Amino acid sequence: MNKIWLVFMLLSSAVLADSKQPDAQYCLVCHGSAAQGNAAIKAPNLTILPDWYLRQQFIAFRNNWRGSATNDAHGKEMQAVANTMNDAEIEQAIAFIRRQAPVKLPISVNTTANVQHGQQLYQQCQACHGAQGEGNAQLHAPPLAGQHNWYLVQQLSAFKNGWRGNQNDDSYGQIMRQFAQSLPDEQAIADVVAYIDSLPSTQPLLRTSR
Amino acid sequence: MSNYFKAPLTRRQCLSLLAKAGSSSAVLGAAGIFGLTNTPVNASPVTLKPLQGKNRKVLILGAGISGLTAAYELERAGYHCTILEASHRIGGRVLTLRRGDFIDELGSPQICPFDDAPNLYFNAGAARIPAHHTGILHYCRTLGVELQLFSNHNKNCYTQDDAAFNGQPVRIREYEADMRGFIGELLAKSATSGAVLDQPFDEQDLDKFIQFAQAYGDLDSSLTYRGTDRAGYAAGGVTTAGILKQPRPLPELLRSDFCAGAMHFAEIADQAPALMTPSGGMDSIVKAFLRQLTTPVQLHCQVSNIQLQPQGVAITYLKQGESYTEQADYCLNCIPAQLVSGIENNLPADYVTIMRQLGRGKLTKIGLQAKQRFWEQEDIYSGISWTKQDITQIWYPHHDAFKAKGILLGAYSWEPQISDRFAAMTHQQRLATAIAQGTKVHANYAQHIENGVSVCWQRMNHMLGCGAVWPEELQKTGFQLLQAPAGNHYLMGDQLSMHPGWQEGAVRSAWHALADIERREALRSTGAQA
Numbered sequence A: 001m002n003k004i005w006l007v008f009m010l011l012s013s014a015v016l017a018d019s020k021q022p023d024a025q026y027c028l029v030c031h032g033s034a035a036q037g038n039a040a041i042k043a044p045n046l047t048i049l050p051d052w053y054l055r056q057q058f059i060a061f062r063n064n065w066r067g068s069a070t071n072d073a074h075g076k077e078m079q080a081v082a083n084t085m086n087d088a089e090i091e092q093a094i095a096f097i098r099r100q101a102p103v104k105l106p107i108s109v110n111t112t113a114n115v116q117h118g119q120q121l122y123q124q125c126q127a128c129h130g131a132q133g134e135g136n137a138q139l140h141a142p143p144l145a146g147q148h149n150w151y152l153v154q155q156l157s158a159f160k161n162g163w164r165g166n167q168n169d170d171s172y173g174q175i176m177r178q179f180a181q182s183l184p185d186e187q188a189i190a191d192v193v194a195y196i197d198s199l200p201s202t203q204p205l206l207r208t209s210r
Numbered sequence B: 001m002s003n004y005f006k007a008p009l010t011r012r013q014c015l016s017l018l019a020k021a022g023s024s025s026a027v028l029g030a031a032g033i034f035g036l037t038n039t040p041v042n043a044s045p046v047t048l049k050p051l052q053g054k055n056r057k058v059l060i061l062g063a064g065i066s067g068l069t070a071a072y073e074l075e076r077a078g079y080h081c082t083i084l085e086a087s088h089r090i091g092g093r094v095l096t097l098r099r100g101d102f103i104d105e106l107g108s109p110q111i112c113p114f115d116d117a118p119n120l121y122f123n124a125g126a127a128r129i130p131a132h133h134t135g136i137l138h139y140c141r142t143l144g145v146e147l148q149l150f151s152n153h154n155k156n157c158y159t160q161d162d163a164a165f166n167g168q169p170v171r172i173r174e175y176e177a178d179m180r181g182f183i184g185e186l187l188a189k190s191a192t193s194g195a196v197l198d199q200p201f202d203e204q205d206l207d208k209f210i211q212f213a214q215a216y217g218d219l220d221s222s223l224t225y226r227g228t229d230r231a232g233y234a235a236g237g238v239t240t241a242g243i244l245k246q247p248r249p250l251p252e253l254l255r256s257d258f259c260a261g262a263m264h265f266a267e268i269a270d271q272a273p274a275l276m277t278p279s280g281g282m283d284s285i286v287k288a289f290l291r292q293l294t295t296p297v298q299l300h301c302q303v304s305n306i307q308l309q310p311q312g313v314a315i316t317y318l319k320q321g322e323s324y325t326e327q328a329d330y331c332l333n334c335i336p337a338q339l340v341s342g343i344e345n346n347l348p349a350d351y352v353t354i355m356r357q358l359g360r361g362k363l364t365k366i367g368l369q370a371k372q373r374f375w376e377q378e379d380i381y382s383g384i385s386w387t388k389q390d391i392t393q394i395w396y397p398h399h400d401a402f403k404a405k406g407i408l409l410g411a412y413s414w415e416p417q418i419s420d421r422f423a424a425m426t427h428q429q430r431l432a433t434a435i436a437q438g439t440k441v442h443a444n445y446a447q448h449i450e451n452g453v454s455v456c457w458q459r460m461n462h463m464l465g466c467g468a469v470w471p472e473e474l475q476k477t478g479f480q481l482l483q484a485p486a487g488n489h490y491l492m493g494d495q496l497s498m499h500p501g502w503q504e505g506a507v508r509s510a511w512h513a514l515a516d517i518e519r520r521e522a523l524r525s526t527g528a529q530a
């Protein structure tokens, strides 16, 4: 049976390549028609993320740094896609995302969160992610301002519970995990996210390729 | 005798035993797992008044059953339709796979490897139609779709549960015969012991009731279950006298979860015999619609913006990386709500908020090509075997008996966690799992299986779910809002029916929207504000 499979896979890979839609239109199915993210799919806003960060995350998915935890169904979705893409396709996808104009997200107010407490907590985030949540390429810290609040909550929780930042060779992830673990509970996560949410949307950092 | 109990039971004992053995609440619980229990009421097909020269344009988003239904009815009445479909194919969740078909699962793309033969197809989405789904059957009838009988329940299939019978598969025929025998005896004995129901119940009723219990369980004249030929004979039965099988002990039967779940699957209104399905695959319905349509469905058109306008709707879509915009009087949208919520729009905010809260249903189906129809050697033609393993079910083809090969359904689970587990595997791992687990039902399974397909609906491109999941509270507050038009835009599809997961829901949602357009057109022609 294995032999049959092998032959089949060889024959079909050429056909598969053809059947992929051009220009990575695929991304927009989950991430929204302007790559602005989609709460129903739990897919983040990509338009605020610079090329280097997108590339880094493709690598993270392919290296099993993201999406390996058993219950991380959303991470696994993206991981499965990343695993089918070669380097050239990843660059194509990034270039395609770059062509999408950043979309202003609707303001969502979390009434149970304490923004002031969030601001205090954000002090420790600032060193890497910037005072305005604009990110820092040198430190490999992504922009946060303009990201969906539900996504930030989800990722802080993922770092905290070890779905992210739990692998020896993922040094940036490990650093972030330490900070996430210093947030004592869900309330703290909600507070710091509420503060980030209150930051005026910065234009994404460098939008250069490579 | 009562190997099951020594003294006549009290009603309370009887009821508590019944509760264990699959009472109404257990059955209802199971029904909840399996799908809906309510039955849609007949509706008369929509017939739109011809436009008679008026010029009306309608944009239909998505070429699923609801979109095709709408397009067919609108064209017949003289509306000009444009159908935009994001995928490379028409049909949406009606997906019949044959050799060479591309399976567009995100992260697990496949090409269907079945041999090229008319009987080798797999309904990876919709597969069966109950007789009371009069909307979809109306189109089967009027558009000439040939139907065959389809069976969920076949007594010769197996039930397998590691917790019972040493994990060995047992014929449903035997399991059900013994279970009914036990229940019949229990009922008869508790009735004769003077237990009374709360309802008025006289001597005559009691007599009838005992007769029922006797017939139900196939009890002997002393109201005892001693085995039955319903279970099939252990030996003989044709030219020599039949020898009954020894009943299995009740505790052993109860160890299997079959009695509290799958045994009652075919009692569910939408799953009960007799069911039907189109000959040659469910997509015969899609093809029948396409034979009628004059405008071709436009493929690879991914809608990216929905703008309500004072007099109509403007739709932007991406095709081969280019953006195009079209305007129309009306827009009928059958794109899954979880995807609409990611499409730029100026729909009312409360409308979009509801869409975001709809859950994504998770379902996995695996189809396997067998080089011999080995199930026929085991007296199985159609029906479902059940197992407690992740694959949950094995379906045998209801069609083309005695052909050389056949397509089995090798896994179909409604449990989201199970579907998550399949989704996390590579296609090859899914097939290996399906074969390994199927081996507990059919010992030589692996040597019969040649190849297969796996479809995780929550991962399918342009779907990302097997259907909308309405949280109960949200349905109470949000359903009507989403069902009503927003400007000249109508959201439809089975997601906007109380019957999601069935083509009937898709058809009826289209009729619902069309009836409203008809109403507005009537108002417009009298000059009133629609």
Ligand SMILES: Cc1cc2nc3c(=O)[nH]c(=O)nc-3n(C[C@H](O)[C@H](O)[C@H](O)COP(=O)(O)OP(=O)(O)OC[C@H]3O[C@@H](n4cnc5c(N)ncnc54)[C@H](O)[C@@H]3O)c2cc1C
Pocket: B061, B062, B063, B064, B065, B066, B067, B084, B085, B086, B087, B090, B091, B092, B093, B094, B124, B125, B126, B127, B128, B129, B301, B302, B303, B304, B334, B335, B336, B339, B363, B365, B457, B461, B462, B463, B466, B467, B492, B493, B494, B495, B500, B501, B502, B503, B504, B505, B506
């Ligand atoms: C596993 C499974 C088993 C089922 N079993 C049965 C059964 O036995 N019997 C039964 O009657 N029903 C069954 N159903 C349900 C049935 O398949 C559906 O109810 C029906 O097909 C839904 O039709 P629809 O028009 O509502 O939506 P869909 O068929 O989902 O159509 C939506 C369409 O929108 C398209 N689309 C998505 N995004 C865009 C975009 N951005 N732009 C343009 N187009 C877009 C999609 O590609 C798709 O073609 C089953 C479904 C599944 C998944």
